[in-house]
Amino acid sequence: MKIVNIIGLALWVFYTLVYFAILSRTKRKKNKISKYFKVSILLIVILAFVNIIVILNESDAKPEDVNKTTTSSSSEVKNEKTSEVTTMEKTTTKESSGTFKKINHDLSGAIDSGTTSKGYSIQEKDGITYIDGYMIANKTYGLPSTFNPGKLDATVEKAADKMYEAAKKEKGYNMWGQSQFRSYETQKKLYNNYVARDGKAAADTYSARPGFSEHQTGLAFDVCAKNKPCITSDFNSTPEAKWLSDNAWRFGFILRYVNGKTNETGYKYESWHFRYVGSELAEKLYNNGDWITMESYFGFDSEYKD
Numbered sequence: 001m002k003i004v005n006i007i008g009l010a011l012w013v014f015y016t017l018v019y020f021a022i023l024s025r026t027k028r029k030k031n032k033i034s035k036y037f038k039v040s041i042l043l044i045v046i047l048a049f050v051n052i053i054v055i056l057n058e059s060d061a062k063p064e065d066v067n068k069t070t071t072s073s074s075s076e077v078k079n080e081k082t083s084e085v086t087t088m089e090k091t092t093t094k095e096s097s098g099t100f101k102k103i104n105h106d107l108s109g110a111i112d113s114g115t116t117s118k119g120y121s122i123q124e125k126d127g128i129t130y131i132d133g134y135m136i137a138n139k140t141y142g143l144p145s146t147f148n149p150g151k152l153d154a155t156v157e158k159a160a161d162k163m164y165e166a167a168k169k170e171k172g173y174n175m176w177g178q179s180q181f182r183s184y185e186t187q188k189k190l191y192n193n194y195v196a197r198d199g200k201a202a203a204d205t206y207s208a209r210p211g212f213s214e215h216q217t218g219l220a221f222d223v224c225a226k227n228k229p230c231i232t233s234d235f236n237s238t239p240e241a242k243w244l245s246d247n248a249w250r251f252g253f254i255l256r257y258v259n260g261k262t263n264e265t266g267y268k269y270e271s272w273h274f275r276y277v278g279s280e281l282a283e284k285l286y287n288n289g290d291w292i293t294m295e296s297y298f299g300f301d302s303e304y305k306d
């Protein structure tokens, strides 16, 4: 409890006592006290009491409030609070990730197809590859054309909204998800247009072939910022890109195509492309600012077979 709260509390107790003293003195002098006077005294006492409650609550809740972005006050948030608080202390940021958990895909009946070079499980279900339980879409592991979640995953969308809120609150940045879910068909059109424009080799460095786009998973999206270049390398040098790179992990996101790691991811640096993995893995990959790719962390590659 802060000293201010203690003083405040003491003052309210003092005022209450004074009013009771006045009340009893008036009673002794005059039997007939105006009804209005009684009511007003009662109101003041109630107000004082309410203030005491507020002061007590404030002093108790403060350390948690600082670390709370979410409006949801579910038991989940409470359970994770203690660990989140310690995580947040490192970053000196005002907002916490709340609870951004790994998405649990139903992997019952999945086929075990070995382990990665770093010993993580590779599983396959309905033509989709999961490594250590994370859905993978890169140049090695494609998705079936029929896999169509139709939109961004609800958990991902919620977490992204929290991230935009935090960017607004902490820095005044206006950001939003521009290119989010893309179906196999949409990706096919997009990729074919790029091939027609730049040729296949060039297109492969920045655009995924249909079935190999992370946008088809419903777990990844591109971020744009108001009055800033959108989904282009010109975004890389903006303060918004810097903020995203430093803070996305707090909301369970990873910078998927890290600068200088094209040989791992198979793609050029994309400061705007983020993928949800949950805050636990995101923090590991964030690696205090020196981003590790999923490929490197789990030990798998990203290369087209043909």
Ligand SMILES: [Zn+2]
Binding pocket: 179, 215, 221, 222, 272, 273, 274
């Ligand atoms: Zn993207």
